[in-house]
Amino acid sequence: MNKELGQIMRFIDVFAGCGGLSLGLLKAGCEGVAAIEKNPMAFKTLRHNLIDGERYRFNWPQWLPVGAMSCEDFLDGYQDEISELSSTIDLMVGGPPCQGFSTAGRRDPEDPRNKMAEQYLRLVKLIRPKYIVIENVSGFNSRFVKKGESIGSSSLIGSYADFICGALSGLGYSVSRGKINCADFGVPQNRHRYLIVCSLAEGDDLFLKLKKSSSRFKAMKGLGVAHITSVREAILDLETRSRTLVDNLDSGISGFRELKYRAPNVLSPYLKLMRDGYELAPNSMRLSNHKTSTISQFERIRQLSEPGRSLSKSARDTLGLKKHAITVLTASDASPTITTLPDDIIHYSENRILTARECARIQSFPDWFEFTGKYTTGGAARKLDCPRYTQIGNAVPPLLSEAIGNLLRLELSMHISSVALDGQAHLSGGV
The missing domain is CATH 3.90.120 (DNA Methylase; Chain A, domain 2)
Incomplete structure (x- = not known):
């Protein structure tokens, strides 16, 4: 756990699966508040290790049952409680089901699994986390239809990533995104994923910062900086x-x-x-x-x-x-x-x-x-x-997630320090 990074970051994991993203964030010293996963099998693994586990435990709210539930059930059943979390959650993460986006299958804008991303956006509006990370397959940014064409009742032009990023920008987030190879962070796997990293604060490109942090992260974990883990x-x-x-x-x-x-x-x-x-x-x-x-x-x-x-x-x-x-x-x-x-x-x-x-x-x-x-x-x-x-197979590699947690905790600490300094300067100037 990287306590030296200072500021504790509270997070919610949506579409959490068995807990790969959560595990990496917990190892980075973040505090888990809740994990939403509708499949009972996947949630049982997450609960066994990260809710009832010996090494790491979520700080689970009393009002939320510890069990599998869909994002829709979470939104419809606990909207008042979720609204009360507003301004208390630093980070929301999650990779909406990707089968509708994957280039390995038939990309279909009408696939109901794609609607999960829209539910994610509803949660963003309620909670207003300071940072957002969305992880998906590289095909997440592939076009569904060519300009001027349509499929079924869909009016979607371009990629679903474009739609989500546009929506997040409209909610006031600074959005950065791109493809990343997990092997660059010590994972022994050429796993190319698409990441969207967002912040309510104006600042540098967080996705680019994450890519540039890979060598430092590998060195911190004791892995060769130029070495690909075999x-x-x-x-x-x-x-x-x-x-x-x-x-x-x-x-x-x-x-x-x-x-x-x-x-x-x-x-x-x-x-x-x-x-x-x-x-x-x-x-x-x-x-x-x-x-x-x-x-x-x-x-x-x-x-x-x-x-x-x-x-x-x-x-x-x-x-x-x-x-x-x-x-x-x-x-x-x-x-x-x-x-x-x-x-x-x-x-x-x-x-x-x-x-x-x-x-x-x-x-x-x-x-x-x-x-x-x-x-x-x-x-x-x-x-x-x-x-x-x-x-x-569906999980986010915990090593990559830990690198994300390290970066965002540092960003949060720097932001809080900057706000504090600005406040002191304002007070000094008013004397």
């Missing part, structure tokens, strides 16, 4: 070849195995961050029960792939694969984006998919952070469930 650095101690396996007990399903974990005697700088003083084995270590034919197919994929790059169409055709995205990791480089689909990525040296914990390591979740609920889901339940792999 996948091997993140999950080397979780390799299973020639190591003891034991029964997996944390999924409630028999027949699965996991690595009998033993921490290395010497920790790499990144692994030291992930172990974070934790002396026990991490949870979510369950290995998939791959069929012999699946293992053989993984080996063929390995032979035809270029490590670190998605399998080419010609290779997919040769193998008879209908799946569009599958990548064999490169041990010495950062991972591609961790998604909600565990079979998108194959381990760099073993013919298997990654465990949920390996995905969590690549997302920069420390080992003490425990994921709850089922590991995966399928069929019609996919639209409702948020199992562990989905929780992890």
Whole structure:
């Protein structure tokens, strides 16, 4: 916790998921007030670690039930209480569901998930936080329609990011935005995201300040300033070849195995961050029960792939694969984006998919952070469930969030100091 930054920053996390953004902010010394997440599975993980947890705890208001709820339910059920929070909340963060914006799917301005962003704006009007951070996929800033065209009943021209930024500017916020690579902040993953960073105070471009702070942040965390954290650095101690396996007990399903974990005697700088003083084995270590034919197919994929790059169409055709995205990791480089689909990525040296914990390591979740609920889901339940792999894939990497928290706490302290000096100058001038 970075107490040396001075001013405590109170925040609310909206569309909080399992708590990646909240965790980073708490580690930066911010004070969590509330987290709004409608999926019970994701909220259970957040509650377990950050509300009822031993290391960090939200300062949860008595009037708000500790449970999953939608942003709409929060607004409709507690509008008076939310209004009373006005001027007491320094920061509001949240990444509205991004499927309607993602370039990986069909971008549809009528997708109801896009309306979540408008609910976020309603909250902004009620609470008036000093700072706002919105995180989303890079496609968030892609055009839905060309100028002069329309889709359905939508009058949207340009990107949804343009719409939100215009609305925030209209509410008096100074808006800065752009794309960022999480790898620049020590995350072992080339995860390109779109950030909108806003302030009620006039000042410098906060997004640009965040990008420029990456080297300083990595140095503070003990990571090489010019070094890209590799996948091997993140999950080397979780390799299973020639190591003891034991029964997996944390999924409630028999027949699965996991690595009998033993921490290395010497920790790499990144692994030291992930172990974070934790002396026990991490949870979510369950290995998939791959069929012999699946293992053989993984080996063929390995032979035809270029490590670190998605399998080419010609290779997919040769193998008879209908799946569009599958990548064999490169041990010495950062991972591609961790998604909600565990079979998108194959381990760099073993013919298997990654465990949920390996995905969590690549997302920069420390080992003490425990994921709850089922590991995966399928069929019609996919639209409702948020199992562990989905929780992890949807999360904001805590390392990036911690860097955001550090920057904004410093900005808040500087702003308060500036206001105090102006007040003193005004009093002196009036004597």
